[in-house]
Amino acid sequence: MAFCTRCNLCEAPGTFATAADVLRVPCNVREFQEQVFTLWRCTGCGSIHCKEDVDLSKYYAQYPLKDQKPGFSEQIGYNNRLRLLKRHGIGRSHRILDYGCGAGLFVDFLRQNGFHSAQGYDPYVPSYRDGGILKSSYDAVVSYDVIEHDDDCRAFMRRIPPLVRPGGVVVIGTPNADHVPIERKGDPGFHPPYHRHILSERILLALGREQGLEPVAVGRRSFYDSLIPTVNSRFLWRYLEKGLLDVVCEAPKTGLVLRSPDLLFLAFFGYFVPLRDYIMVTFRNSGQYGWRN
Template sequence: MVQQQLVSTTKQRLECLICNYRVDPNDESAFSTFPCNVRAFMHETFKVWRCPDCKTIHCLDIVDLDHYYAKYPIAQATLTWPFRVFYRKLRKQLTKYGFSKTHSILDYGCGANGLFVQYLRQQGFTNCHGYDPYGTKDGFGDPATLQKGAFDYILLQDVIEHVKDPNALLDKLNNLLAPGGYILISTPNASNLNLNRPDINDICNAVHVPYHLHIYTRESIELFGRRQGWEFIDSLRPNHDTLWPTLNARVSNEYQRILGRPVDVFHEPINSRKVLTSSRFIFFVFYAIFGYWLNFYSGMSIIFRKSIYSNSRLPYGVAGELS
């Protein structure tokens, strides 16, 4: 049973930053309630709403995010074998678009540990860098890292949904991206999220209140790219969804369900005993084998290429770009 929200908020996100639609805060039917899926805050719930025009999803409640990031579980993550499998897939995806050991790459929003940067360096990639605004100044939070650009490749993995102003962030990254360079944006896909099902981990993880401020459709992400003057190259399957048995999104969510639903479990030692003794073990085995083909498609990865000739961008206020 979902408990009532315990956090007091005085400010709310009532306007869609894509199309400027304004939701009526008194219309309860416009909102859905989701629990926080981080262990330290699972007793708290938050409201979200979907823009009826562009389908972007917004977290209604404005909170002190520093308070919530202080206990964010990804800070405890280590480069375990599942992450190595995921990152090998990501490296191969980038290699398809020319990525090699001679290129420079920036993983923006890499987390306090910079796991993908660690992985690349272990694979012999020497010109790879990571930056995270929540990292420490003597680690991946050092702004001087950004001065090492321009970068041939930039990764923005599960970051754009965390920021207040996506256009400002992409402006910044456009200035860090070399002409002809590639940028890969991975993020939840609002089009495939059923806000009436907060009980499904795949949906709850993608909504991820209160950390995800805005969740976009593919059309919105492509709009952001056009505003920067980038060329759309391809839409890729997220790297955490693989054909390896037990390493797909559906089995991950079943594992999370067995262990009580917090996302923290993905950054802790694997609890095989809990899985083997669970009444849902048969579901875990089924998804371990067939989960790749039963995906909810709640995430997407879009790759763009910057023009080698121009840094020109479209103005933000171009109405009807999504139509």
């Protein structure tokens, strides 16, 4: 284990000692909410790093999202993810892999919508741990909210091209370090110590290009953003800020919303005041690297 005090992402790596911003941010999981971590922004690339290294297995043992059930927001959000894939030519006959699928909710959603070849892989979830899944190649690989959990984001990206046929689609969704609101330490984009590195847009695109993944579309909103009341990232992030990440798996806190003028406002109008603190990049695999014939 080593502290992250030097950027492992960019060509002119900044260090903790010369950081552009330094924040002390508490963990937003109830079990660990007393613990505070140091986040710092690289002067070279604008990415944000969690300084402390920890035994993450202890933290994932209590991770609330392991028990996440599909709710109303997820149905809308997953439909937005699916529309993005369709826009890039992915249909029901295509093979899709959700890389880092967690509880597999999006895999279930795809299958329910006729994408019967959809698969999921997640080494931390027993039902999706089968490494055999990674021996196949896919028409599309999606990975939402995963790369920022990896200690080595470059190594993460290197693992993607061998999974995608040349010309296939890769979608990476992750918080965007360029716009995470540093004045709001409870913002779920920070999420220490689980989020090891929050990438700037420039670095995310560069990591893809290094692996022969050519960016073809950049969306600067969350897949949760919709005009439907309460289903937009500004409302959802603020709701998580007030209730901690655990609320994802709990009954809706209607009283909390009704007592909070800011939550009420964002429930209806959040879509129109986006933070742009999330990014979804669609890449095409050039097949230049890592392709197994």
